Amino acid sequence: MAAPMSAARFLKALQDEGLTVVQVGDWRTHNRNHKGSWGPVHGVMFHHTVTTGSAHTVDLCRHGHSALPGPLCHGVITKDGRVHLVGYGRANHAGLGDEEVLQAVIDERALPADNEANTDGNRSFYGFECENLGDGKDPWPAAQLEAIERVGAAICRAHGWGHRSVIGHLEWQPGKIDPRGFTMDSMRARIHERLEDEAPESTAPEPSVPWYEPFPGAAFFRAGRRSAIVTAMGKRLVAEGCGRYKVGPGPAWSEADRQSYAAWQRKCGYSGAAADGIPGKSSWDRLKVPNS
Missing domain, CATH: 3.40.80.10 (Peptidoglycan recognition protein-like)
Incomplete structure (x- = not known):
């Protein structure tokens, strides 16, 4: 009530x-x-x-x-x-x-x-x-x-x-x-x-570091980029049913990463140019990539 x-x-x-x-x-x-x-x-x-x-x-x-x-x-x-x-x-x-x-x-x-x-x-x-x-x-x-x-x-x-x-x-x-x-x-x-x-496991104060990886900016996601953030992102995409990987995910930004992220954007309701596979802040925040 x-x-x-x-x-x-x-x-x-x-x-x-x-x-x-x-x-x-x-x-x-x-x-x-x-x-x-x-x-x-x-x-x-x-x-x-x-x-x-x-x-x-x-x-x-x-x-x-x-x-x-x-x-x-x-x-x-x-x-x-x-x-x-x-x-x-x-x-x-x-x-x-x-x-x-x-x-x-x-x-x-x-x-x-x-x-x-x-x-x-x-x-x-x-x-x-x-x-x-x-x-x-x-x-x-x-x-x-x-x-x-x-x-x-x-x-x-x-x-x-x-x-x-x-x-x-x-x-x-x-x-x-x-x-x-x-x-x-x-x-x-x-x-x-x-x-x-998603229920809290304890009432302990939150740590001073963020739980989730802050959006690193669209320019971060380019050919040649290698980062643990890319791996963590890929694992979250797989968990959300959006993985398009034959191998991986891994730390090197790849076409499979872009296709997987495009699937996530479409799942979030985006289409056209807004679902091009390059992360934006709104969809990134919703993905909740663990802090790396």
């Missing part, structure tokens, strides 16, 4: 989790608060949109339709892994659901079957719509699934919640099937792992 984050803190929590966030119009003040309260909040809920096309999906979730005015969520997670913020406050996403499910979320325990629709979910959950037809055939790209994982972890981390504070619409309201195409148990497991992997 918690008061909703401020819009600024909400945005920062998502960005700090490494997400590419798109701010759409007046999202900070676009809400349905005149129809009822928002908060206290207890968890985060995911849906699928039954739509195709990112622009259309974002517009629909922002404005809604004649039978259901927008915003229809707080954020839209498109197939490319970007998070489009369309509203903040009470949103028409959860509807009425099962009070026993809500209590289980509050208690952070396994969810009972949802068999009632007697409790207002729009006041109690952050809501994210995910671009997908929901037919069980439309694919869920890896970038989109990772973004869902990061969104869930970001909000749980900000509130001090565990992974059981994350649910799907199908677990809240009888008759709903969304999100369809992956299981919420598998997604909660991913969120749990992310929260555990």
Whole structure:
């Protein structure tokens, strides 16, 4: 149980989790608060949109339709892994659901079957719509699934919640099937792992040296450069699933390094000249290369 984050803190929590966030119009003040309260909040809920096309999906979730005015969520997670913020406050996403499910979320325990629709979910959950037809055939790209994982972890981390504070619409309201195409148990497991992997191991003061290698500048990455920083970068790229190495990585900057880093830039949401494989500060900071 918690008061909703401020819009600024909400945005920062998502960005700090490494997400590419798109701010759409007046999202900070676009809400349905005149129809009822928002908060206290207890968890985060995911849906699928039954739509195709990112622009259309974002517009629909922002404005809604004649039978259901927008915003229809707080954020839209498109197939490319970007998070489009369309509203903040009470949103028409959860509807009425099962009070026993809500209590289980509050208690952070396994969810009972949802068999009632007697409790207002729009006041109690952050809501994210995910671009997908929901037919069980439309694919869920890896970038989109990772973004869902990061969104869930970001909000749980900000509130001090565990992974059981994350649910799907199908677990809240009888008759709903969304999100369809992956299981919420598998997604909660991913969120749990992310929260555990990044949890502080002790309360000891941080050392005076940085944990991560500062960005050395784009000019550092040129033919003939040999450095332990290049090796550390390559290992992080491999860990992120972006390695394009046949041998290595090693200390000499190479074409394989450039191709691997370009894959990381694309994973971060960059394209064209912004995904040329030469590190920039923003993508470098997100890669979190260990101090060398």
